[in-house]
Amino acid sequence: MKKTFLFGAAALASVLLFAGINHKPALPYGFTTGTPEIKSITALTFGPTGVLFIGDSQNAEVFAVDTKDSKKMAAKAYDVKNIDEKIAGALGTTKDNITITDMAVNPVSKKLYIGVKSADGTPVLLVMTADNDIKPLSLKDVNFSAVELNDVPAADAKDRRGQQLRISSISDIGFADGKLMVSGLCNKEFSSSFRSISFPFTGKQEDESTLEMYHTSHGRYETTSPIRTFTTAELDGKKYMVASYTCTPLVLFPMDELKPGAHVKGRTIAEMGNQNTPSDMIWLKTDKNYLVMANSNRPAVKVSYDDIKNFQGSLTQQMPTFGGTNFIKLPYEKVLQLDKLDDGRAVVMQRQANGEVDLWTSDGKNI
Numbered sequence: 001m002k003k004t005f006l007f008g009a010a011a012l013a014s015v016l017l018f019a020g021i022n023h024k025p026a027l028p029y030g031f032t033t034g035t036p037e038i039k040s041i042t043a044l045t046f047g048p049t050g051v052l053f054i055g056d057s058q059n060a061e062v063f064a065v066d067t068k069d070s071k072k073m074a075a076k077a078y079d080v081k082n083i084d085e086k087i088a089g090a091l092g093t094t095k096d097n098i099t100i101t102d103m104a105v106n107p108v109s110k111k112l113y114i115g116v117k118s119a120d121g122t123p124v125l126l127v128m129t130a131d132n133d134i135k136p137l138s139l140k141d142v143n144f145s146a147v148e149l150n151d152v153p154a155a156d157a158k159d160r161r162g163q164q165l166r167i168s169s170i171s172d173i174g175f176a177d178g179k180l181m182v183s184g185l186c187n188k189e190f191s192s193s194f195r196s197i198s199f200p201f202t203g204k205q206e207d208e209s210t211l212e213m214y215h216t217s218h219g220r221y222e223t224t225s226p227i228r229t230f231t232t233a234e235l236d237g238k239k240y241m242v243a244s245y246t247c248t249p250l251v252l253f254p255m256d257e258l259k260p261g262a263h264v265k266g267r268t269i270a271e272m273g274n275q276n277t278p279s280d281m282i283w284l285k286t287d288k289n290y291l292v293m294a295n296s297n298r299p300a301v302k303v304s305y306d307d308i309k310n311f312q313g314s315l316t317q318q319m320p321t322f323g324g325t326n327f328i329k330l331p332y333e334k335v336l337q338l339d340k341l342d343d344g345r346a347v348v349m350q351r352q353a354n355g356e357v358d359l360w361t362s363d364g365k366n367i
Contacts, residue, residue: 172230
């Protein structure tokens with residue numbers, strides 16, 4: 001019965017799929033009008049005004065969708081108890097039938113976009129206003145374009161634990177300087193990869209770069225674990241990707257070395273604890289600039305920009321607890337999702353000790 005409700009809601013959401021495309025060359029960014037055949041919503045991020053990038057790891061494809069959500073609005077705090085129940089309610093089902101896969105704040109309208117996977121794997125995209133109004137977002141007959149990733153794991157490829165590798169073909173996405181950035185796995189021997197793709201999409205994609213870093217918790221160099229979340233920063237006039245992996249090293253990669261086909265070794269600057277997977281990282285400015293990172297099994301943390309900039313050298317010894325760059329443990333465990341509302345505030349989705357999932361907004365002081 002629950003699944004029946006969900007099917008109805010998913011149909012309403014119209015994230016379901018299959019339609020022809022009416023070519024309209026005059027559309028911006030090379031968009032065409034149609035219904036993108038999205039199989040999963042793995043990661044979300046916004047690009048140019050109103051353009052939402054949807055990372056679809058099952059398709060190994062990223063869709064750029066014109067949400068037409070481009071009206072500038074003031075940022076209002078989100079505060080919703082039991083957000084998972086409310087999302088499920090908007091889809092006509094219960095919370096045990098959904099998985100929240102990612103969320104992203106539109107930096108212009110400040111509306112919150114939420115990716116959801118139903119129990120049968122159907123992807124649904126929802127949009128939420130600061131007035132707590134949650135609705136499925138129709139992706140039928142929208143203006144969009146897509147880029148298919150090359151060199152991805154085969155659809156039936158599995159790791160030694162029997163898990164599908166294709167799921168990690170996209171682990172995180174970001175947008176900066178006119179480029180869509182994609183972390184994940186490729187099908188090469190050194191499979192941890194990073195892709196920088198020009199937008200508007202051209203249909204031609206250059207080779208990915210492959211990554212290597214010293215994993216401080218595991219005590220070895222690794223090339224096959226995907227980045228779990230990343231952002232960018234300029235340190236002493238040079239741009240870097242700041243990345244984190246499962247178990248939880250923090251690593252810097254020079255952006256100018258992440259060229260097509262290159263194999264790049266990162267500099268590990270912190271170990272933040274094992275048996276943990278980071279889910280999101282953002283920059284916030286309060287009393288100073290901080291990198292804020294959400295974690296699955298450990299408290300969320302923040303690291304000052306100055307501490308990252310000033311840390312010299314690279315960690316190359318096993319470190320089973322903590323070490324490297326100074327970081328501050330925040331009093332928030334099991335932060336499932338995190339995104340930036342404005343320069344000083346974050347929208348946080350957190351599982352509480354009683355199992356309930358709440359959505360709340362930092363006040364500029366508590367993170």
